[in-house]
Amino acid sequence: MAFVQPPNTYRSGADENGHFGIFGGRYVAETLMPLILEVDKAYTAAKADPKFQTELTHFNTHYAGRxxxxxxxxxxxxxxxxxxxxxxxxxxxxxxxHKINNCLGQILLARRMGKTRIIAETGAGQHGVAAATVCARFGLQCIVYMGAKDIERQKPNVFRMKLLGAEVRPVNKGTATLKDAMNEALRDWVANVDTTYYLIGTAAGPHPYPTMVRDFQxxxxxxxxxxxxxxxxxxxxxxxxxxxxxxxxxxxxxxxxxxxxxxxxxxxxxxxxxxxxxxxxxxxxxxxxxxxxxxxxxxxxxxxxxxxxxxxxxxxxxxxxxxxxxxxxxxxxxxxxxxxxxxxxxxxxxxxxxxxxxxxxxxxxxxxxxxxxxxxxxxxxxxxxxxxxxxxxxxxxxxxxxxxxx
Amino acid sequence: MSRIAARFDALKTQRRSGLVTFITAGDPDMATFQTILNGLPAAGADLIEVGMPFSDPMADGPSIQLSSQRALKHDIALKDIFAAITAFRKSDAATPIILMGYYNPIYRYGGENFSKDAVAAGADGVIIVDLPPEEADELLPALRKHGLNMIFLTAPTSSDVRLPTILKKASGFVYYVAVTGVTGTKSADASAVKLAVDRLRRHTKLPVAVGFGIRTPDQAKAIGAHCDAAVVGSAIVDVIAAGVTQGKPSAALAADVHRFVKDLASGLK
Known part of the structure; x- marks a missing residue:
């Protein structure tokens, strides 16, 4: 195994193109690329805006209970x-x-960007519930993609999302689990680029999501x-x-x-x-x-x-x-x-x-x-x-x- | 001169727009795919896109997703696709073949090996849906070294500010995605396509092919009037799907596909 030179800090990533070493990046279809760049720009501005941070802290304290x-x-x-x-x-x-930490951050960002329709993917349903929750709180339309197999094994969360006003769309394609739900959410986003914000639930996906979700968490x-x-x-x-x-x-x-x-x-x-x-x-x-x-x-x-x-x-x-x-x-x-x-x-x-x-x-x-x-x-x-x-x-x-x- | 450049020159001389046909390698099985592929030039395909099936085709609609799944049931890998192109080249030395797909199978195969083996088999270009210009530098040197064109997608969302970023890395031709959406789900609008292609032409001298949302000979004709080639994928793949019952292709499947392609081509002659 080659010797690994430790960096001066492990906390400076990602670089401006979203890379952590060879990992990360923005491997998306061209139709989505301008949107991803827009999310990056909006997040960079929000992160530096004390008003955004104050608002986030307020909701973390009084809404999430932090x-x-x-x-x-x-x-x-x-x-x-x-x-x-x-x-x-x-x-x-x-x-x-913990999913609410990320959802509160991203929903405040989506509002800043003037988006009116929120899409999300979910596996266990925890992120779906958190996304449906913040959408209800801020009065935004919410569509959650969930693998048909996961819907079967996480029924209580599916019903919670519906009670919160979200539409849960079952995904039967592929293996009918989280990865297929994410594919389907990406397909939705590419078809609804003007109105829609994709609220990714984990520290993965194209840049800036891994960095942004990490920051909120x-x-x-x-x-x-x-x-x-x-x-x-x-x-x-x-x-x-x-x-x-x-x-x-x-x-x-x-x-x-x-x-x-x-x-x-x-x-x-x-x-x-x-x-x-x-x-x-x-x-x-x-x-x-x-x-x-x-x-x-x-x-x-x-x-x-x-x-x-x-x-x-x-x-x-x-x-x-x-x-x-x-x-x-x-x-x-x-x-x-x-x-x-x-x-x-x-x-x-x-x-x-x-x-x-x-x-x-x-x-x-x-x-x-x-x-x-x-x-x-x-x-x-x-x-x-x-x-x-x-x-x-x-x-x-x-x-x-x-x-x-x- | 590359096969792609030669073919677009020839189309220009003939004063017509070309037909680009998409089929997925190994759909519905390798033997039927080979028969379909070999007969496409005679049916009227001017350029051929061969889909490299992937388990997670994020930018594709239901038709091409299912076509990938049919192919992957037979564990189709890149080496099988290269073998099919080698076989195709025994009877056709002129029709350009463009490999289209997602990056991960290429990344695992290795960019250098992929470029070498693709060119050796007789492929001319590559379209990698999820490799935008921002990430393409890791593959471009290998493609250039072996002489494989990199065809980039441009979309309605690609702004004038962004287009040069894409086009300075593009070669062969430029692919314009006519609709915001996945393949095979919306119809392309000819007047919007005209404006978009005019905009592209202000940025590039490369030929422009238009795809996503073209299903019929009339649509091919209407869109073809404003660009150098019209791409049809999902509609052809649907003909293949219709000829498969319980995993078995009908005896007439290849002929059905060729007849459909002939109809499409008639709009562009």
Whole structure:
């Protein structure tokens, strides 16, 4: 393996064309290119505008309920018998996950751009619900593309979106999951360029989305820094987050990337096991490629055809990962590991019983890894895990997996 | 002179607009595709676009999505496409072949190997839907080295400010996307196309082909009047789809496609 020269900072990307090393970029059809450039220009202006930031902070505080607590999980800490385990409680946000952080930012941007119609893609439905929520709040039309297979396994979220006034359009094409929903949203955007804003839910897609979504999600890591300083008087030693597209993870990680003492771990979904091929671990089990507007790690065959992902968690069931993660992997700044469906299910049950918190199946993957590392760490080691969503949406899937009748 | 330049020169001499036909490689299977491909010049195709099937064709409508899926059932890869073009060249040395598709299969194959093997097989140009000029520099040197033209898409949304960015990297011809939308879903408007092509001609001397939203001989004639070539894709692919029952092509499928292309071409003669 070649020696990797560390950069002066890990926090300066993307460059002006949206690249993190060889990753990221703007691989889109020409019809969309002018729009993407317009979004970039509008976001750059908004980011520098104190009024935009004040408005965003206002809604984060009074609408989403930020800051979310940093909670010491005492019983899990005792159970693991090692590191002190803290949860960043982003499942307590309005709508039940970290997705609202990004949606509030992007909806304020869409309004600034004068767009009246919002489209979004969703896998687990958490982003769809958050998008439908902000559209209801600001009186904008909302269309959510969702794979037919995901609609089947996430019925409560589908109904929530409808109650919020969104139109949920099932996608039957391809594998009928998140990647196909994203294809269909891109097709919609190309046909409705004048009126429509595409509210992408994760830190992936063409530039500026990966950077913009990361910025909106970085509120997570910034709060952790302040809160842990108050609780322990110092930086964390280890950060752990689950990764599908990777927006909750990059939000937690990014503010700490230049703190060399902080070990950072991203947990991908290993599904039925990496060796079975039925997984969603793009870095552990995939390779570099180009899809959905960016170059990143993808699950693909030798001919470059995209392969199906599998995870018990619909939110991690995507054959790619945000481009900044691909870069952080190649720079060896962040470690990427994986946890299986079964490990996530066990972690879900453990957390429910010991902490009285039903975690979403997505962060249950992160917790599964915490269970592997925490016992070996000293008792003064500070580990922070992003509990990025609540598990209420998953109870049907879990009942099914456990063979329980509701 | 390249086959593409020679063909557009010939069309100019004949004072007519050309017909560009699109079919997906391996649709509905490799043998039927080869028969369709080999017969296209005689049916009236002046240039041929060969689609490189991709699992996630984001800029395509339902017709071409399904056509890609039919082809991928047979695991069609780039080497199979090159073999089909090699076979085609045994009977036709003049009709330009343009490979059209998405970037990932090319990226995985490697830009240098792709360019070398495509030219060796007898391909003349490439259209990569999701490789805009901003990202194309990673592939252009290899294409140029081996003599493969890079045909860029321009769209109604491409402003006068933006067009030079695209056109300075373009070669062969320029493809104008007549509708804002995916392939095969809206109809191109001839008067809007005229204005758009006039605008393009102020920026480039390259021939202009117009596609997306042309389905009938009348539409081909109306759009063709304002540009150097009209591209028909989804409508041809629909003829293929109609000739496939439970994954099996009908015996008359290739002949049906050729008859349809002949009708399209009649509008442009």
């Amino acid at each position: 800051p979310s607590p940093l909670y010491l999980a005492e019983r899990l800490t005792a159970h693991f018998g090692g590191a002190k385990v803290y949860f960043k409680r982003d499942e307590l946000n309005h709508t039940g996950s 970085s509120v997570i890591g910034n709060e952790v820094r302040t809160q842990l300083q108050e609780a322990e008087g110092r930086l964390p030693d280890t950060l752990v987050a689950c990764i599908g597209g990777g927006s909750n993870a990059i939000g937690l990680f990014h503010p700490f990337l230049d703190d060399k003492t902080v070990r950072i771990i991203g947990v991908e979904a290993a599904g039925k096991g990496i060796s079975t091929g039925a997984h969603a671990a793009s870095i552990t089990g995939g390779g570099p490629g180009v899809l959905h507007g960016n170059r990143t790690y993808l699950l693909q065959d030798a001919s470059g055809q995209i392969q199906d992902a599998h995870s018990i968690s619909a939110g991690l069931d995507y054959p790619g990962i945000g481009p900044e993660h691909a870069w952080l992997h190649e720079m060896k700044r962040v470690e990427y590991v994986s946890a299986t469906d079964d490990e996530a299910l066990a972690a879900f049950q453990l957390c429910s019983k010991l902490e009285g918190i039903l975690p979403a199946l997505e962060p249950a993957h992160a917790l599964a890894h915490v269970g592997k590392v925490a016992p070996k760490l000293p008792k003064d080691h500070l580990l922070v895990m992003n509990l990025c969503g609540r598990g209420d949406k998953d109870v049907f899937t879990i009942a099914d997996a456990l063979g329980a009748k509701m």
